[in-house]
Amino acid sequence: MSFIGDGSGPLGRDMDGAAREAAEQDRLEAEVAGTRPGAASPVGDDAMTARISADAARDLIRAQRPWPLPKQADPKAPLLVVEDLRTHFKLESGWVKAVDGVSFRLDDGEALGLVGESGCGKTTTALSLVKLLPGNARIRKGSQVKLFDIDLVPKSEAAMRRYRWREISMVFQGAMNALNPVRRVSEQIAEPIEQRLGVERGASLRRAGELLELVGIPAKRGSTYPHELSGGMRQRAMIAMALACDPAIVIGDEPTTALDVMIQAQILELLERLRRELGLSLILITHDLSVTAETCDRVLVMYAGKVAEEGPVRRVYSAPRHPYTQKLMGAFPNIHADRRALEVIPGQPPDLKDPPPGCRFHPRCPAVMEVCKVEVPPEVRFPDGVRVACHLHPAGKDGGVQVDAADVADYRAPLVAPVPLGGIDRAGEGPAA
């Protein structure tokens, strides 16, 4: 699929102050967009999708919101900015630094993949966004999670409820565990609609039925119990539940991991379609690189609680810079590559109670240098939009610029999210409104 036009979308562009940056982005867009992973999408090359500037995309998606932005929201702010997130767990034996200084930004309509081995902190990062953390977890001072420029970190539990599910919802891995076995599926989907939106029972059940249709389950199957559905169907029901309140962001925590390949392909296809047509933003957490390759615009590779590499999927996967990303790619059995050329990453992820000094990957790194053992590599942004924390790619080389958390927040990804133009009506916006 190729995007229509040469960069000036139908809505024109917002030239507020960042014209030069935007021009640079355009060049990258043209380069990257032609091969963006959305190519796998069934929506394909149709008029519903057009390439427009990121600001226009943002405004368009926000204009379609079924209900107003939160009161304190800045309508021009990026959707989600995570700055220097540090989430630590207290154990008997000390503090486990599960997430230790992670920054990223998520724009409207964008899909971001969080990739890494188990224990790298990807799930903790996601749970920190909605503060659904176990009791022994603490989000450290200085961490910021800003949704429409509202910092969620200091919010009370009661205040967080305003944002959970209504702005950020989740699809969990084990659908069987996440669904209540003794309640009908449609009732469970209707529950957040009633609770959060104060909708009457009948209307909420009707909407639940429609949401089920939306994810490809006949509405009448809503009256069944979770165990009567197959694994794929349960995962679809979980997605319907996540969509119940028309959230801005859906976090998928290993949403396809336990499923068969064919079902996995179906679910990913569904997520991709929903994202395009509902203007959702997706965060996909997975250890499976292929899932992000097929579904995401950008990927963030985590290692031992830190960002190893982040950037446009196609960029990162076709020319990985960080040795960890390289190893991870090499370890993935690829049916289209030479067989039995599997890479092994020696050793194990470090104990996050006492992570190694310097670069956390250095004990396992094939290209380790002396500096890696003492100095923590800074995050460096390259012109193609890839951010890497590795001494092999220092600032200055290939036009790399050292960035800090605030820079990450200000940096707009060079990819433009696909925008629904005349997609389906979202709640609150249709003829009834």
Add this chain to the structure above:
Amino acid sequence: MTDDLIRLEGLEVHFPLHANLEDVVLRRPRGAVRAVDGIDLAIQKGEILALVGESGSGKTTTGRVIVKLTRQTAGSIVFDGQDVSDLWGQRRLREYRKRVQIIFQDPYETLNPKQTINDFVAEPLQVNGIARSLAEREQRVLEALESVGLRPAREFAFRYPHELSGGQRQRVVIAGAMILEPELVVADEPVSMLDVSIRTELLRLMLDLREQRGLTYLFITHDLSLAWVLADRIAVMYLGKIVEIGPADQVIRSPHHPYTQALVSVSPTPEPPAPGLGAQRTILEGETPDAARIPSGCRFHPRCPLAFDRCRSEEPPLVDMGRGQSAACWLAEPGRPLPTMPTTAAPAPLPEVTPVATPEPSAKADPTDADPAAPPA
């Protein structure tokens, strides 16, 4: 065919469905779950055969029949020239168990949490009355642990499973299977619970062990790309039948069965699909039907994009396609590629969701910052 280490002939495993009261009253015949529905399979000495299929395809049941955990309802198993179909009972199976072992999927479940690593690995020796003295047993346990890369072995021997990582646990499980020095190892999804990086280490280990000991593997997996990385031959199962079998390269590169073709097309790859290439994915609709209600004719026909009349009534036999490859499809012909599969066409538009009447947040739900109904920015 003298090289065959094990041969399954017409193997069937049907689990009877228990009649409920309604069935009895209505005199309905009791059905059966036809988990494995007549397969012929031969594995040669030193070969890795991958049995690939989705859940419900009968691949795990086939593995369990081979290691004598499940009784077949028909067909025979010939191991190393001997018919072992009716070999049952702890004592009579002893010799067989020494030669055929199984590795399970979940390293967290396969290890008894209350057993030390040493006890786990030594258990097969104890149970089968080999290496009766404690010292000899421990010696063999240490050797087994070292051979699977747990070094220094004595540091691991008296630990409990919860002190080990997932990869280490699966190594222990492998050591426990290898200590009897089996000839055939049934590996049931041995790496699917593990991280990608650990996966490859274990696959390497399995290949190394084959080199050193001349092992034969039946590698059961749902992941075609893993099968392709590891196996010499691949057999694809669908609903209790083998629909295609052949050398790994051929099955992957030129599949003759539409199901195999679809599986190959959706097989995960870390590379984002190139423009044009992404469109080649064939995502089958629906899910594998219930093995208690197998469709008539070709059992794949309800999901097959290429199905025609004959497929609905007649079941295609497994036909030799040449070069060791066979497929069970009416369209498969030797030397001729399958008709192009329809790829994921633009699907029908998503159904609409009616807006809820009042989208305004209820005050109760938002005690702190309820929103005024301001128009969106």
Add this chain to the structure above:
Amino acid sequence: MSTAVTARDLRAERWRLRARNTADFARRFAKRRDGLVGIAILVFFSALALFPDLFVGPLQTASTATGGRLEPPSTAHWLGTDELGRDIMNLTVHGARISMVIGLLATIITIVIGATIGIVAGYAGGIIDTSLMRFTDFFLVLPTFVLAIALVPLIREVVGDEAEIFGIRAKLFVIIFVIGITSWASTARIIRSQALSVRERAFVTRARAIGAGPGRIMWRHLLPNVVNLIVANAVLIFAGAILTETFLSFIGLGDPFAPSWGQILNASQTVGAPVLGAWWYFLPPGASIVLVVLSFTLLGAALDDVLNPRLRVRR
């Protein structure tokens, strides 16, 4: 290959790890204040039960009247005297042995029967499970106290009153036996349900795949995985047994010549100590019972936490 490891090396390693595990357990347990309190109370009463002579002199001194009738606490009799002039403290201390022995033996009987039936039923399944569980249900629905009241005189009639086993009068064994057979059913039920779920786990299938027989699987795989439950259950059974013994003695089915705590309470009630305001008569045995039961409950909760490996996640 470091295959030159000698058997002695291995033995040393095994002991080192065992010691480490024990130390680990002790360290974790030491953090549980409730468990420590439970242990402290239990150690105190166990000392009383094991060496009553050290504290108050031999049993004969307990049955000898050394003071006046129902004397309140004084320096001569710290906890006063009963209606016959016997020292209450002396009686209570000697009562500890009898009460605790009854509790211990009744618990062992209960657990052995309950765990065996539970594990066998859970593992075997099918007809064996069904018949064992119907048998268990029969005992489960029998009201313990009523059955005990009916059984005690009956068995006494059969066995006779005078025999002595290990210096403990046979009548006590009747009580132990009755408590044992009336309380195993719930244990069996609990153990069975746990065994059912353990049986489905992959390590049991693996044990079958390597050729292990049912006996080995039950002994080596099921039992160790239900032992937490057994320990937690045993603690409660022990407490229950002491209460049952108290009750039986209190209503006069105990052995009047063995001063268990229940017997003392019974005697105090017969005399009408509460009405007479002789609190020192019923308070010491009553408080002892409460403390011992409490200590077991505390200990049970702490052990359950510490022994449960799921709570010991290592990241």
